[in-house]
Amino acid sequence: MSSGLERRSPPSPAGSPRSLRDPVTITLDGEPVLAERGEPVAAALIAAGKLMLARSPKFHRPRGPSCMRAACDGCLARVDETPNVMTCMVAAEAGMAVVSQNRLGPRETDLLRMTDWFFPDGMNHHELFAGIPGVQGVMQAFARRVAGLGRMPAEVEAPRTAARRSADVVIVGAGPSGMAIASRLAEHGRAVELIDDQLAPGGGLTALGSVEARAFDEIYASCMDHATSGRIRIRSGTIAGGMYGRDLLVVGPGGAEVLEARALVLACGAHDGALAFEGNDVPGVMSARAAGWLLARGVLVGKRVVVVTTAGGGPFGASFAAAAQGAAEVTLVQGEPLRIRGASHVKAVVVRDASGKDREHKADAVLVDAPRSPAYELAEQAGATMAHEPRGFVVQTNAGLIGEGIYAVGEMTGTPFEARAITDEAVRVSQVIRA
Numbered sequence: 001m002s003s004g005l006e007r008r009s010p011p012s013p014a015g016s017p018r019s020l021r022d023p024v025t026i027t028l029d030g031e032p033v034l035a036e037r038g039e040p041v042a043a044a045l046i047a048a049g050k051l052m053l054a055r056s057p058k059f060h061r062p063r064g065p066s067c068m069r070a071a072c073d074g075c076l077a078r079v080d081e082t083p084n085v086m087t088c089m090v091a092a093e094a095g096m097a098v099v100s101q102n103r104l105g106p107r108e109t110d111l112l113r114m115t116d117w118f119f120p121d122g123m124n125h126h127e128l129f130a131g132i133p134g135v136q137g138v139m140q141a142f143a144r145r146v147a148g149l150g151r152m153p154a155e156v157e158a159p160r161t162a163a164r165r166s167a168d169v170v171i172v173g174a175g176p177s178g179m180a181i182a183s184r185l186a187e188h189g190r191a192v193e194l195i196d197d198q199l200a201p202g203g204g205l206t207a208l209g210s211v212e213a214r215a216f217d218e219i220y221a222s223c224m225d226h227a228t229s230g231r232i233r234i235r236s237g238t239i240a241g242g243m244y245g246r247d248l249l250v251v252g253p254g255g256a257e258v259l260e261a262r263a264l265v266l267a268c269g270a271h272d273g274a275l276a277f278e279g280n281d282v283p284g285v286m287s288a289r290a291a292g293w294l295l296a297r298g299v300l301v302g303k304r305v306v307v308v309t310t311a312g313g314g315p316f317g318a319s320f321a322a323a324a325q326g327a328a329e330v331t332l333v334q335g336e337p338l339r340i341r342g343a344s345h346v347k348a349v350v351v352r353d354a355s356g357k358d359r360e361h362k363a364d365a366v367l368v369d370a371p372r373s374p375a376y377e378l379a380e381q382a383g384a385t386m387a388h389e390p391r392g393f394v395v396q397t398n399a400g401l402i403g404e405g406i407y408a409v410g411e412m413t414g415t416p417f418e419a420r421a422i423t424d425e426a427v428r429v430s431q432v433i434r435a
């Protein structure tokens with residue numbers, strides 16, 4: 001069975017133009033960029049070679065998208081006069097004006113970058129020249145100009161109220177775990193709302209190559225069938241912002257709501273493993289999952305890509321390497337990234353391999369596939385118990401239960417990102433919810 005998961009393979013070789021089915025033109029700093037209508041704006045910009053999109057707030061170091069899921073600040077830009085928009089979460093529409101922020105002069109050069117060179121050991125701007133008459137005021141004005149992100153919106157939005165509503169089953173996270181349990185509960189006759197912040201459902205499985213994604217076909221197809229027949233309502237582009245007792249605050253295209261569900265299932269997945277190494281913030285350093293997600297949509301992040309998989313990482317790095325074959329030069333390395341060469345773009349990466357040997361690999365993109373860290377935040381707000389492991393906080397459940405009427409499943413509870421394990425868990429927990 002094919003899942004019907006939408007993907008655009010095989011990828012075009014790096015540097016060759018993408019074939020777009022429904023092209024629209026957006027602009028970046030006034031320059032026209034072609035985009036597929038509805039794809040994330042950041043994906044269109046990366047496809048056009050605009051990897052360096054933002055600047056760090058204080059030292060103006062170059063930043064580029066690294067997560068494609070609202071977890072870094074590398075894609076922030078002003079979009080249609082709204083500042084600090086995560087462009088990886090916004091669908092491209094004709095005429096959209098994207099403007100890079102926090103710079104003096106062109107995006108690529110930004111004269112305020114000199115701040116970094118003047119203060120190579122860091123700067124405490126709160127105390128810099130504080131208390132020195134005259135100089136303090138000048139310094140404050142300078143710091144305010146240099147630091148911060150974006151200007152205020154062109155228009156002030158009127159405050160909006162959040163509607164309150166009851167629901168039968170609400171599931172947060174439309175990755176494989178959320179989809180699997182949504183299907184089970186729909187089959188039991190429950191009315192299911194499946195909430196997800198991404199523009200389309202599928203979560204991590206949409207970042208796998210078509211071969212690896214096949215294992216999840218049944219989960220995906222079953223959920224989409226139930227959605228088509230109306231038993232599951234999928235709400236993409238909708239953010240679950242916080243838990244307040246049993247209330248869940250969600251914000252989506254239709255506005256804000258406070259939902260009280262008879263059964264609330266958290267299937268929030270996991271965050272990409274972020275490693276501390278020199279230059280990990282240089283544009284072109286990305287999570288392997290993010291790059292796989294882009295590749296599945298016909299966007300290659302580089303011509304010469306090094307994928308570093310650390311102990312316990314996977315499956316996105318190997319999946320990317322297999323799927324990108326023939327389109328880019330990909331080197332798959334097991335080890336620990338030590339440092340990036342390059343400041344505004346990647347030139348090379350030094351990796352310590354399993355035998356302890358350091359080796360430099362030339363690259364224009366470096367993908368990191370490290371153990372993922374459970375997305376525990378909402379569960380913690382709901383009062384769940386956590387166990388700390390090297391990869392992060394893992395949500396502890398009692399047969400899926402974390403509080404009255406609140407459940408957690410999937411990677412956030414330590415369940416492996418494997419179709420069999422996810423399906424088995426969905427069967428078990430859906431029985432508990434029915435009981």
Ligand code: FES
Pocket residue numbers: 042064065066067068069070071072073074075076086087088089
């Ligand atoms: S927040 Fe958009 S790429 Fe990370």
